Amino acid sequence: MKTPEQGRLLALSLLGLVLFSPPLLLLFDQPGIANFSTLSGIIFLIWALLILCAALILERHHEE
Amino acid sequence: MRSSAIVLIVAFSYLALLFVIAAWGDRRAEQRRSLVNSPTIYSLSIAVYCTAWTFYGSVGRAATTGPSFLLIYLGPTLAMLCGWMLIRKMIRIARAQRITSIADFISARYGKSGAIGALVALIAIIAIMPYIALQLKAITVSYAILTQYPDQSQPQLSLSGFLQDKAFWVALVLSVFIILFGTRHLDASERHEGMVTAIAFESIVKLCAFLAVGAFATFILYDGPMDLVTQAALLIPDISHRFGLDQVPGGALGWFGTLILALLAFITLPRQFQVLVVENVNEQHLRRASWLFPLYLLLINLFVIPIALAGLMGGTSTGEPDNFVLTLPLAAGLDWLPLLVFIGGLSAATSMMIVETIALSTMVSNQLVMPLLIRLPSLHLDKRHDLSGWLLGIRRIAIILILILGYLYHALIGEAYSLVTIGLVSFAAAAQFAPSLLLGLYWKGACRSGAAAGMIAGILVWGWTLLIPGFALSGWLDTGFIDKGPFDLGWLRPYALFGLEGWDIYTHALFWSLLLNLGLLVGLSLFSRQSGLEQTQAALFTNALRPEAAQAAIWQGHASRYELFMLLSRYLGDGASIRLLGHTRPKQDDDSPATPEMIAAAEHGLTGALGSATARILINSVVRGEALEMSSILSILDTTSQALEYNRRLEQKSSELARIGEELRSANERLRELDRLKDEFVAMVSHELRTPLTSIRAFAEILRDTGQIPDEKRAHFIDIIVRESERLSRLIEEILDMARLESGRMTLKPTRCNFNEVIHHSVEAVTRLNEERGVELELKLPAQPCWIVADPDRLQQVLINLLGNANKFAAHDQPRVLLTLTPYKRSYRLAVEDNGPGIAEAERERVFEKFHQIEQAREQQHRTPASHPRGTGLGLPISRGIINHLGGRLWADRGEQWGGACFILELPQAPEQVQREAVESQAG
Numbered sequence: 001m002k003t004p005e006q007g008r009l010l011a012l013s014l015l016g017l018v019l020f021s022p023p024l025l026l027l028f029d030q031p032g033i034a035n036f037s038t039l040s041g042i043i044f045l046i047w048a049l050l051i052l053c054a055a056l057i058l059e060r061h062h063e064e
Numbered sequence: 065m066r067s068s069a070i071v072l073i074v075a076f077s078y079l080a081l082l083f084v085i086a087a088w089g090d091r092r093a094e095q096r097r098s099l100v101n102s103p104t105i106y107s108l109s110i111a112v113y114c115t116a117w118t119f120y121g122s123v124g125r126a127a128t129t130g131p132s133f134l135l136i137y138l139g140p141t142l143a144m145l146c147g148w149m150l151i152r153k154m155i156r157i158a159r160a161q162r163i164t165s166i167a168d169f170i171s172a173r174y175g176k177s178g179a180i181g182a183l184v185a186l187i188a189i190i191a192i193m194p195y196i197a198l199q200l201k202a203i204t205v206s207y208a209i210l211t212q213y214p215d216q217s218q219p220q221l222s223l224s225g226f227l228q229d230k231a232f233w234v235a236l237v238l239s240v241f242i243i244l245f246g247t248r249h250l251d252a253s254e255r256h257e258g259m260v261t262a263i264a265f266e267s268i269v270k271l272c273a274f275l276a277v278g279a280f281a282t283f284i285l286y287d288g289p290m291d292l293v294t295q296a297a298l299l300i301p302d303i304s305h306r307f308g309l310d311q312v313p314g315g316a317l318g319w320f321g322t323l324i325l326a327l328l329a330f331i332t333l334p335r336q337f338q339v340l341v342v343e344n345v346n347e348q349h350l351r352r353a354s355w356l357f358p359l360y361l362l363l364i365n366l367f368v369i370p371i372a373l374a375g376l377m378g379g380t381s382t383g384e385p386d387n388f389v390l391t392l393p394l395a396a397g398l399d400w401l402p403l404l405v406f407i408g409g410l411s412a413a414t415s416m417m418i419v420e421t422i423a424l425s426t427m428v429s430n431q432l433v434m435p436l437l438i439r440l441p442s443l444h445l446d447k448r449h450d451l452s453g454w455l456l457g458i459r460r461i462a463i464i465l466i467l468i469l470g471y472l473y474h475a476l477i478g479e480a481y482s483l484v485t486i487g488l489v490s491f492a493a494a495a496q497f498a499p500s501l502l503l504g505l506y507w508k509g510a511c512r513s514g515a516a517a518g519m520i521a522g523i524l525v526w527g528w529t530l531l532i533p534g535f536a537l538s539g540w541l542d543t544g545f546i547d548k549g550p551f552d553l554g555w556l557r558p559y560a561l562f563g564l565e566g567w568d569i570y571t572h573a574l575f576w577s578l579l580l581n582l583g584l585l586v587g588l589s590l591f592s593r594q595s596g597l598e599q600t601q602a603a604l605f606t607n608a609l610r611p612e613a614a615q616a617a618i619w620q621g622h623a624s625r626y627e628l629f630m631l632l633s634r635y636l637g638d639g640a641s642i643r644l645l646g647h648t649r650p651k652q653d654d655d656s657p658a659t660p661e662m663i664a665a666a667e668h669g670l671t672g673a674l675g676s677a678t679a680r681i682l683i684n685s686v687v688r689g690e691a692l693e694m695s696s697i698l699s700i701l702d703t704t705s706q707a708l709e710y711n712r713r714l715e716q717k718s719s720e721l722a723r724i725g726e727e728l729r730s731a732n733e734r735l736r737e738l739d740r741l742k743d744e745f746v747a748m749v750s751h752e753l754r755t756p757l758t759s760i761r762a763f764a765e766i767l768r769d770t771g772q773i774p775d776e777k778r779a780h781f782i783d784i785i786v787r788e789s790e791r792l793s794r795l796i797e798e799i800l801d802m803a804r805l806e807s808g809r810m811t812l813k814p815t816r817c818n819f820n821e822v823i824h825h826s827v828e829a830v831t832r833l834n835e836e837r838g839v840e841l842e843l844k845l846p847a848q849p850c851w852i853v854a855d856p857d858r859l860q861q862v863l864i865n866l867l868g869n870a871n872k873f874a875a876h877d878q879p880r881v882l883l884t885l886t887p888y889k890r891s892y893r894l895a896v897e898d899n900g901p902g903i904a905e906a907e908r909e910r911v912f913e914k915f916h917q918i919e920q921a922r923e924q925q926h927r928t929p930a931s932h933p934r935g936t937g938l939g940l941p942i943s944r945g946i947i948n949h950l951g952g953r954l955w956a957d958r959g960e961q962w963g964g965a966c967f968i969l970e971l972p973q974a975p976e977q978v979q980r981e982a983v984e985s986q987a988g
Binding site for chain 1: 130131134138141142144145146148149290293294297305307308309316317319320323351352354355356358359362365366369
């Protein structure tokens with residue numbers, strides 16, 4: 001039995017995998033500030049958002 | 065400030081602090097005010113993932129291969145995001161089965177197989193030993209840099225100078241620490257609260273140290289990240305290209321491969337399994353850890369790129385990229401920050417070594433040494449009284465050996481490897497556990513042979529594609545085979561197996577090894593059968609998160625309490641045994657059987673200390689009869705067999721019902737037939753009764769109504785009335801006889817009588833009738849008396865009936881009847897034959913049916929009206945009934961003499977007659 005919470009987490013994991021994988025990754029690899037690639041910056045951003053979402057999903061359920 | 069003495073004092077003080085913290089953690093655990101029972105501590109303890117490789121190596125990796133260092137942390141982030149499903153399942157299984165290590169876990173999944181456990185333990189040792197060496201190397205190098213800066217020459221490592229090598233002393237102190245806090249007591253759960261507290265503390269230290277360097281580089285050396293980036297772009301012209309995807313080895317594919325590698329390794333590395341699963345106190349802690357640990361990873365990586373940039377700009381003053389973390393503050397002339405960094409690196413290295421060594425030593429003692437020792441008959445281990453000392457001893461020796469081996473590795477070949485290489489090579493080896501572990505969690509069909517073959521093949525491919533070329537590049541072997549393949553076999557080139565070129569070496573190795581591993585696991589599983597225990601375990605593992613899976617394994621065997629207690633106390637000591645079995649120490653002569661719960665508890669306890677495979681052997685040694693396998697299988701099969709049984713019963717019932725239905729239908733048909741016959745009978749009887757009654761009534765009315773009737777005519781009428789009345793009463797008598805016969809109430813008075821005599825009486829009775837028709841009756845009787853047992857009156861009734869019938873049906877011209885009596889075997893046979901038309905063969909049985917003859921008689925009547933007194937149609941059925949009652953037979957046949965009708969009657973001879981005859985024949 002999958003609870004909605006587990007479904008959300010699974011979707012989040014898959015989203016993370018897709019965002020960190022080649023086809024989308026190539027889109028992030030653009031020259032940015034001082035000609036540096038934006039790749040690292042965007043990855044850190046996605047990373048932080050994923051953590052935020054996971055925290056929201058897991059902690060909200062916890063309080064309920 | 066950076067003199068050797070101060071550095072050493074600080075370093076060893078730090079280690080002493082770890083001892084204090086660990087002791088404090090253990091103390092709190094004993095007081096049941098556990099520090100570890102907190103999701104934050106749990107999250108921090110998982111951060112043992114970040115080793116010296118992270119601490120020093122990340123910056124090095126960022127400086128050379130761009131953003132690829134991030135992959136090592138993105139993989140675990142993804143694993144933790146779905147950890148609430150995956151890792152919680154592992155935790156629950158480990159809790160239910162008292163799993164102590166990843167080797168134990170995989171061996172338990174595949175039917176508690178000792179061989180699988182040993183295999184996993186061996187692979188783990190091969191894979192992890194270089195990793196431990198890597199930590200020692202980091203300590204040596206960082207110490208050298210710290211004390212000798214700005215001299216950045218690599219410290220010369222050699223075995224002879226080990227006393228001068230600080231890493232050796234650190235390893236020594238650590239072995240004491242691990243022995244103290246890792247093997248203090250044998251606990252069923254193998255949890256080490258003190259150690260976990262110390263690890264969590266170390267995680268905080270390394271994070272703070274790294275953040276401090278990062279903040280220093282970004283905000284003190286430069287004015288924030290923007291300034292850093294623009295200055296770097298100005299100073300080093302091509303630097304902006306160093307952080308794109310094209311810098312990642314293998315490009316996009318290499319990126320993806322490394323991501324998967326890190327994801328798998330995070331779950332399968334023995335130390336990660338230890339902190340994630342074994343040391344977990346409460347599975348709810350996983351909630352917080354699922355996002356807090358990724359956050360930790362994010363924070364510790366936040367300043368990697370700034371430090372790398374600042375280090376690159378430092379030029380010769382900062383030296384090797386792997387050392388930027390340390391050389392950057394040193395180059396700035398700081399005193400305290402480098403020391404803090406050194407302590408951070410030391411904590412990263414020591415925490416990894418502590419957890420990894422505990423995990424490995426548990427595996428070595430439970431999966432490799434103890435199973436062997438127990439099987440060695442010469443040691444008589446199974447008869448020793450206290451083995452808990454042995455267990456602890458083996459584990460302590462294992463700890464020391466592991467650290468010594470790690471040190472030797474570091475001292476002998478450590479120089480040749482760069483930090484990054486060793487880390488990823490270890491990851492790829494640990495990832496070989498992933499197919500057996502993860503597939504085993506979700507696929508019931510995964511079987512032991514598949515898991516073993518997959519892991520062996522995977523580790524062989526790993527060895528060929530990563531380990532051996534690594535040795536070769538370190539100058540240990542001729543590197544020719546890397547470019548040309550062994551014996552010039554191009555398709556066997558370790559970095560381009562089967563001609564697969566253009567991939568980075570890790571993705572390449574991971575692809576081939578996992579392909580083979582997974583292929584063999586799935587393929588062999590599909591084509592082999594699981595043993596009973598394996599099926600049980602597979603079901604328990606795959607269904608672990610289902611609520612109904614919370615059952616305990618039930619033992620069906622027999623063991624005495626004393627035996628069980630002695631077994632437990634040998635390994636766990638008296639106190640733990642009494643606690644587990646919930647009883648006082650049983651007396652020696654106490655042979656009362658242990659309950660299944662006690663046996664299960666004992667197995668759990670032993671599993672915690674020794675691993676499931678060993679515990680199974682031990683429990684089997686005292687439990688007689690059916691052990692876990694059968695009962696568990698039965699409980700699994702139970703539902704199926706119940707359904708089958710139910711089905712079978714239903715089938716039986718329905719066939720029974722069908723049979724009963726058939727019987728009922730045939731009974732119903734017979735009843736209908738009988739009903740029809742009864743109706744027919746009633747109709748016929750009333751018809752038969754009405755005929756004489758009508759004529760009686762008619763003649764009586766004539767006599768009453770007609771005044772003058774001549775006396776002669778009156779006498780004739782009265783004669784008819786009398787005759788018809790006689791016929792009527794005979795008819796009624798016969799109907800009564802018939803009714804008696806059919807209801808079985810006919811009473812016969814059998815006596816010994818002479819058949820000849822009965823025949824003569826009967827013939828006399830029909831003489832008048834014969835004379836009337838002019839029938840010539842011929843008798844052929846034996847001279848001597850023929851004794852039978854019969855009711856003479858009834859027999860006479862039968863004979864008269866037969867003779868009367870013969871009379872009726874004899875030919876019109878010269879009617880003749882022949883009566884013969886002959887002995888036949890042990891009976892007498894009487895035949896009454898006439899010279900009439902005879903009875904057709906099809907009719908011969910039907911004449912014995914009630915009223916059958918009526919039709920014939922009626923037809924006859926039409927032809928020769930009122931020529932003969934008609935039969936009632938009951939004579940023959942009554943005759944047959946009587947003869948049957950007398951033990952004889954009556955049937956119709958074709959006459960032998962004239963071919964007319966012939967009725968044959970057979971009656972047994974009287975017993976005396978038989979005897980007397982025998983006597984007479986002897987005398988004669």
